[in-house]
Amino acid sequence: MRVLTAAEIRGLESCAVESGVSMETLMENAGAEVAAAVTEKMDVTGKKTVILCGKGNNGGDGFVAARLLAAEGAKVTVVLMQGAPASDLAKQAYDKMGRGIEIIMYRTAGGAVDAADVIIDAVFGFSFHGRLPSVMEPLLARAAENKKAFHISVDIPSGAVCDTGAVEGACFKADLTVTFTAMKPAGVVYPAAGFGGMTVVRQVGIKEEHLEMLPCDTESVLLGNICPLFPKRDPEGHKGTYGRLLMICGSVGMAGACIMAARAALRSGVGLLNIAIPHALYPILAPAVPEAIFTLYDPTEAPGEAVLDAIDKASACLVGCGLGTAPYAAKLVDAVLENAHGTVVLDADALNILAKTPEKLLVPQAPVIITPHPGEMCRLNGRTMAELRADRLQTARVFAQTYRVITVLKGAGTIIAAPSGETRVNTTGNPGMAKGGSGDVLAGITGALCAQNMQPFEAAYSAVCIHGAAGDLCAEALSQHGMLPTDLIEKLPQVFLQIEGK
Numbered sequence: 001m002r003v004l005t006a007a008e009i010r011g012l013e014s015c016a017v018e019s020g021v022s023m024e025t026l027m028e029n030a031g032a033e034v035a036a037a038v039t040e041k042m043d044v045t046g047k048k049t050v051i052l053c054g055k056g057n058n059g060g061d062g063f064v065a066a067r068l069l070a071a072e073g074a075k076v077t078v079v080l081m082q083g084a085p086a087s088d089l090a091k092q093a094y095d096k097m098g099r100g101i102e103i104i105m106y107r108t109a110g111g112a113v114d115a116a117d118v119i120i121d122a123v124f125g126f127s128f129h130g131r132l133p134s135v136m137e138p139l140l141a142r143a144a145e146n147k148k149a150f151h152i153s154v155d156i157p158s159g160a161v162c163d164t165g166a167v168e169g170a171c172f173k174a175d176l177t178v179t180f181t182a183m184k185p186a187g188v189v190y191p192a193a194g195f196g197g198m199t200v201v202r203q204v205g206i207k208e209e210h211l212e213m214l215p216c217d218t219e220s221v222l223l224g225n226i227c228p229l230f231p232k233r234d235p236e237g238h239k240g241t242y243g244r245l246l247m248i249c250g251s252v253g254m255a256g257a258c259i260m261a262a263r264a265a266l267r268s269g270v271g272l273l274n275i276a277i278p279h280a281l282y283p284i285l286a287p288a289v290p291e292a293i294f295t296l297y298d299p300t301e302a303p304g305e306a307v308l309d310a311i312d313k314a315s316a317c318l319v320g321c322g323l324g325t326a327p328y329a330a331k332l333v334d335a336v337l338e339n340a341h342g343t344v345v346l347d348a349d350a351l352n353i354l355a356k357t358p359e360k361l362l363v364p365q366a367p368v369i370i371t372p373h374p375g376e377m378c379r380l381n382g383r384t385m386a387e388l389r390a391d392r393l394q395t396a397r398v399f400a401q402t403y404r405v406i407t408v409l410k411g412a413g414t415i416i417a418a419p420s421g422e423t424r425v426n427t428t429g430n431p432g433m434a435k436g437g438s439g440d441v442l443a444g445i446t447g448a449l450c451a452q453n454m455q456p457f458e459a460a461y462s463a464v465c466i467h468g469a470a471g472d473l474c475a476e477a478l479s480q481h482g483m484l485p486t487d488l489i490e491k492l493p494q495v496f497l498q499i500e501g502k
């Protein structure tokens with residue numbers, strides 16, 4: 001699904017006005033969509049409906065919804081969070097509400113919020129910036145404490161910044177967000193996406209042709225979106241058809257990371273898996289991954305012929321899971337960066353090794369995918385965690401463009417950014433995946449898709465989506481508490497069954 005910024009929505013709004021659709025109509029339709037979302041959920045007759053309205057057009061949408069819900073029989077209270085409406089449009093909508101709707105100031109609204117059956121958040125929309133005024137915090141906290149009410153946000157949850165998904169202070173917590181015209185970053189990028197509940201996109205009068213003509217480089221990803229990227233396997237295909245993945249992962253003390261990445265790669269369709277490990281790991285790895293072949297190396301020596309030959313033959317290389325950061329590991333990373341022909345996937349310790357010299361990412365001729373979690377991202381770009389959280393989209397995009405690498409910034413709503421500026425935001429997965437080892441599974445899937453010659457950006461976002469979909473199946477079957485990263489691997493066949501359309 002396309003994801004548009006506030007400026008892009010404003011541009012579309014101007015096109016709509018030029019083509020004869022008035023702003024009043026857009027606002028009327030927006031308010032009507034919010035009212036419809038409530039009436040679809042419940043019979044509103046006599047229901048105590050509290051609408052928190054700001055002074056801008058988001059508040060205007062709230063006034064329209066107030067009028068329409070009151071007409072349906074709801075007992076509506078409008079709370080002015082910033083005093084009288086400031087925009088002409090919002091004023092008109094305010095004046096049209098007429099009698100029969102209670103209007104109160106936010107300071108006296110606590111009791112109404114506590115007793116409400118429905119709480120509508122129309123305080124701030126896409127023009128919000130910075131942090132929510134602290135005077136509003138107590139009322140939002142009371143709204144959140146009223147667990148029996150249906151909480152609904154208009155366009156985006158108030159307190160979230162539209163284009164970045166940042167939430168610096170308090171934020172309204174919604175069960176449902178009705179957003180207009182297109183998905184906005186705040187609907188899919190965390191932390192904001194964690195406040196909006198389910199987000200539905202509703203059209204309010206902007207012509208489809210205007211929407212379709214608008215170039216858009218950001219999209220959200222669901223399993224259905226990636227299925228067409230997986231052609232059927234060739235009936236005459238043989239193991240050579242499906243690529244040769246070289247993994248340089250694992251070290252004494254961290255064999256598990258290598259095993260998980262390897263098993264995930266094998267469950268993702270790769271033809272041949274070669275694992276380069278120190279001799280000492282062979283007795284552990286060989287029985288754990290019987291399908292693989294092994295290239296054994298001596299960690300006290302520089303990468304030798306066998307490893308260099310394996311790099312040369314690989315259609316993709318995955319480096320870093322459990323590799324450690326010893327000097328020999330750094331030499332292995334260099335050997336891959338200098339010699340790989342196929343896509344290079346760098347995870348975990350490979351990224352920690354490169355944190356001091358990120359310019360080395362520019363060395364390979366081959367495409368590079370990096371899969372940092374937020375801590376690794378901060379080590380690579382030298383920024384703070386607060387800076388990262390303030391704009392996860394831009395963090396990934398800037399790094400991708402600066403170092404010409406596909407950047408997979410992991411975490412809830414993983415961002416996948418290409419050097420071209422193309423960006424994807426993943427929508428699968430859940431907090432049950434927040435366990436050591438989940439990242440190794442993702443790295444294995446990514447390596448396997450690259451080895452099969454999938455275009456690297458498509459491979460990166462497909463792998464993230466598949467990994468999250470496996471996580472969602474695990475959560476359903478095993479609970480978020482009980483599921484393990486190794487369970488993700490066992491659920492991969494079920495995800496591929498969906499991809500293969502069975």
Ligand SMILES: NC(=O)C1=CN([C@@H]2O[C@H](COP(=O)(O)OP(=O)(O)OC[C@H]3O[C@@H](n4cnc5c(N)ncnc54)[C@H](OP(=O)(O)O)[C@@H]3O)[C@@H](O)[C@H]2O)[C@@H](O)CC1
Binds near residue numbers: 055
């Ligand atoms: N385009 C469309 O398709 C349609 C759009 N529609 C609706 O319009 C909404 C956008 O409306 P909008 O532009 O009037 O701005 P909105 O978000 O209501 O807030 C603006 C006010 O908040 C203020 N403010 C900001 N940050 C603040 C802070 N931290 N603390 C305090 N104040 C702060 C800001 O002040 P300023 O920045 O000017 O100082 C300004 O006064 C959009 O989300 C959608 O719901 C629909 O009606 C129809 C279809």
Ligand SMILES: Nc1ncnc2c1ncn2[C@@H]1O[C@H](COP(=O)(O)OP(=O)(O)O)[C@@H](O)[C@H]1O
Binds near residue numbers: 372414439
């Ligand atoms: N709350 C969450 N929602 C969705 N995915 C998550 C969540 N928490 C973690 N994940 C995913 O789990 C994986 C964790 O990776 P990482 O932090 O590298 O773990 P490790 O290196 O210990 O295996 C990432 O792919 C991340 O996106």
Ligand SMILES: [K+]
Binds near residue numbers: 121125154156
């Ligand atoms: K809102």
